[in-house]
Amino acid sequence: MxxxxxxFLGASAITAAVATSAxxxxxxAGIPEAVSQSSADTMPPLQPQSGRPYNPVVTLNGWTLPWRxxxxxxxxxxxxxxxxxxxxxxxxxxxxxxxxxxxGPTIEVVEGDRVRIFVTNKxxxxxxxxxHGQRLPNGxxxxxxxxxxxIPVGKTFVYEFEARRPGTFMYHPHADEMxxxxxxxxxxxVTHPKGHHPLISEVDRDxxxxxxxxxxxxxxxxxxxxxxxxxxxxxxxSRIFPGIDPxxxxxxxxxxxRVGNLTMTNHPIHLHGHEFEVTGTDGGPTPVGSRWPEVTxxxxxxxxxxxEFLADEEGDWAFHCHxxxxxxxxxGHDVPTLIGVDHRxxxxxxxxxxxxxxxxxxxxxxxMAEMQMPLPANTxxxxxxxxxxxxxxxxxxxxxxxxxxxxxxxxxxxxxxxKHPAGTVAHEWTGELAKPARSSEAGGQSMPLKQPLSEPVxxxxxxxxxHDGH
Numbered sequence: 001m002x003x004x005x006x007x008f009l010g011a012s013a014i015t016a017a018v019a020t021s022a023x024x025x026x027x028x029a030g031i032p033e034a035v036s037q038s039s040a041d042t043m044p045p046l047q048p049q050s051g052r053p054y055n056p057v058v059t060l061n062g063w064t065l066p067w068r069x070x071x072x073x074x075x076x077x078x079x080x081x082x083x084x085x086x087x088x089x090x091x092x093x094x095x096x097x098x099x100x101x102x103x104g105p106t107i108e109v110v111e112g113d114r115v116r117i118f119v120t121n122k123x124x125x126x127x128x129x130x131x132h133g134q135r136l137p138n139g140x141x142x143x144x145x146x147x148x149x150x151i152p153v154g155k156t157f158v159y160e161f162e163a164r165r166p167g168t169f170m171y172h173p174h175a176d177e178m179x180x181x182x183x184x185x186x187x188x189x190v191t192h193p194k195g196h197h198p199l200i201s202e203v204d205r206d207x208x209x210x211x212x213x214x215x216x217x218x219x220x221x222x223x224x225x226x227x228x229x230x231x232x233x234x235x236x237x238s239r240i241f242p243g244i245d246p247x248x249x250x251x252x253x254x255x256x257x258r259v260g261n262l263t264m265t266n267h268p269i270h271l272h273g274h275e276f277e278v279t280g281t282d283g284g285p286t287p288v289g290s291r292w293p294e295v296t297x298x299x300x301x302x303x304x305x306x307x308e309f310l311a312d313e314e315g316d317w318a319f320h321c322h323x324x325x326x327x328x329x330x331x332g333h334d335v336p337t338l339i340g341v342d343h344r345x346x347x348x349x350x351x352x353x354x355x356x357x358x359x360x361x362x363x364x365x366x367x368m369a370e371m372q373m374p375l376p377a378n379t380x381x382x383x384x385x386x387x388x389x390x391x392x393x394x395x396x397x398x399x400x401x402x403x404x405x406x407x408x409x410x411x412x413x414x415x416x417x418x419k420h421p422a423g424t425v426a427h428e429w430t431g432e433l434a435k436p437a438r439s440s441e442a443g444g445q446s447m448p449l450k451q452p453l454s455e456p457v458x459x460x461x462x463x464x465x466x467h468d469g470h
Contacts, residue, residue, distance in 0.1 A: 034077045037105065040239065041245070057106060061209070062188075075118070077117075079098060083102050085097065085238050087240050097184050102184030103188065107189045111165065113191075115159075118156055133168075141174075167306075183223060203253075204255065205253050211263050212238055212262050213263040216330075219377055240397075246316075248404075250403075255311050256308045259307075260282075260299075268321065271401065273317040274401070275294065280306030281303065317401040
């Protein structure tokens, strides 16, 4: 693992790359060393030490890949390999990724950069990389069998193209895609504008992350790659709440959040306390006339969305997918609804056979956040996360936007819980409650029946067995 000091200086406490026999003549100059990262912390932005200047992004629970300049070309080295990703503290999964992590490191370049990416394959099967949303030569598009031969095990291929347009992109395999993406192979790509752009604003904080999902049985480590929709772990950058870091900003910062979706379903991403505008997609910045205020934007499969807002409300604001099952961890979906069922008699009988038997679900599922029931090893609770007022009862795709007046510019450290001004927290009402108004007291029907019914009439509905007589 690279030390923080060496990583941010762009220096070289590194992991050496492997075979180069498939590399073109650029290998004569030697390929860049492959930097690896194992920490699941959100790393500070990587300030450019060479090439064109830009305002760097912050990858939620991730990092940016260092590069070297070689005769005016920006060179990167990605290593496709099995990785161990910590989904939440104490909960780890065996995934496939790049440079020690899943998702892989974010690649940041500037519009007009000549980019050269070396890709070394340490997976147990062939692979490739597709540069999602990029304009580039057809042979660099990364679709194995169609635009290139697949990268064999142990070999290194090189991709080279110009970053022709600014925007929000991603990279992922186009070889055995079902397996490799289900195992976590993906990464973010940001191309910054080379100068002032009429549709791209200057911002104070710029965050990015990918939506991905896994189906990992409780107690297991490896995702089930055949799952189509019934996933049990919904993640931001392969992290589940409460393992997802907050998005920390300074009061009145202009904030940009870039999100890409590589799951198998759409995600309505919702921000509390603020309104934002969708300012870009993987197709580029959106025209100003097409923007309107939102608090939720739906991100379909394979799409990118870039939103911007002014963080002008202090507090700890929830930020999450609005599909309720996507803010839970390791939950089963074939569970009957038991709300309102009286278990008491049955519980007494079962407890004679199974002394530790517990009733669940008769009052709702909130009890799941409070029960200290034993779990299989390497499993996260379904509902978790303790806030300043008790259990948050969330998991999965959930985090917080933390807005503070005293947060220093450029400081991404967690400031702790928001201290609410006196009288601004919802609390129990201890006064008298007014008698509720009933509909019968508010007035009768609009006009009396001309012929009042002497007694109630029961309507009889006949369901015909065939298609005759109706």
